Amino acid sequence: MSAALQLHDDREQIYSRLTSKPTASPNYEWLTCMIASWCVGQGVLPDYLGLESGQFNELKEHFFPGCGLPEQAPSGSKLDFNRMLEKDDLVNLLKQFSEPDNPETDWIISIIVAGCLGSDHLWQDLGLWSRSQLSAMLQYNFPELAAKNDKDMKWKKFLYKQLCEAEGLYLCRAPSCNVCIDYPKCYGPEE
Numbered sequence: 001m002s003a004a005l006q007l008h009d010d011r012e013q014i015y016s017r018l019t020s021k022p023t024a025s026p027n028y029e030w031l032t033c034m035i036a037s038w039c040v041g042q043g044v045l046p047d048y049l050g051l052e053s054g055q056f057n058e059l060k061e062h063f064f065p066g067c068g069l070p071e072q073a074p075s076g077s078k079l080d081f082n083r084m085l086e087k088d089d090l091v092n093l094l095k096q097f098s099e100p101d102n103p104e105t106d107w108i109i110s111i112i113v114a115g116c117l118g119s120d121h122l123w124q125d126l127g128l129w130s131r132s133q134l135s136a137m138l139q140y141n142f143p144e145l146a147a148k149n150d151k152d153m154k155w156k157k158f159l160y161k162q163l164c165e166a167e168g169l170y171l172c173r174a175p176s177c178n179v180c181i182d183y184p185k186c187y188g189p190e191e
């Protein structure tokens with residue numbers, strides 16, 4: 001595709017403009033959905049999708065050359081990573097369970113970490129189109145980590161619980177999830 005994206009198009013139109021290039025990577029589909037949402041102001045991803053500008057340009061050249069992706073978040077979203085003290089821990093957690101030295105996984109990690117700054121469900125903050133897309137993206141990029149979520153905990157809660165447990169911190173109010181009054185907050189429907 002050579003023409004720049006028309007940001008007044010709806011999400012589905014942008015998606016179909018972006019998906020003109022076949023690619024073998026499943027991440028392409030999820031990135032395309034997130035970018036289509038980002039272009040219409042959905043989700044919380046900030047400028048450069050939360051990536052460093054150099055990373056963003058690499059992603060653009062790799063998956064969406066000539067597509068005219070904007071660099072600034074059309075929503076105006078400005079996430080404040082300064083209030084995210086756990087940023088490095090989240091990055092390290094995801095890296096620990098991912099294939100090393102894979103730029104594609106690094107892009108996904110940075111995007112997920114940015115999405116964690118939002119206040120909705122993680123799939124919504126990322127601009128994915130369904131929770132099942134997020135589950136599939138995590139299972140593909142971090143299979144062993146995703147497999148630990150065998151009770152289908154909400155994904156953002158699950159990631160933060162991994163951080164607490166890694167630090168030996170158990171901030172939950174109950175000794176186990178089964179007897180916890182907050183159970184619906186952690187495991188209820190995430191749609």
Ligand code: SF4
Nearest residue numbers: 172177180182183186
């Ligand atoms: S259900 Fe309760 S114990 Fe389990 S993770 Fe949530 S807050 Fe913690």
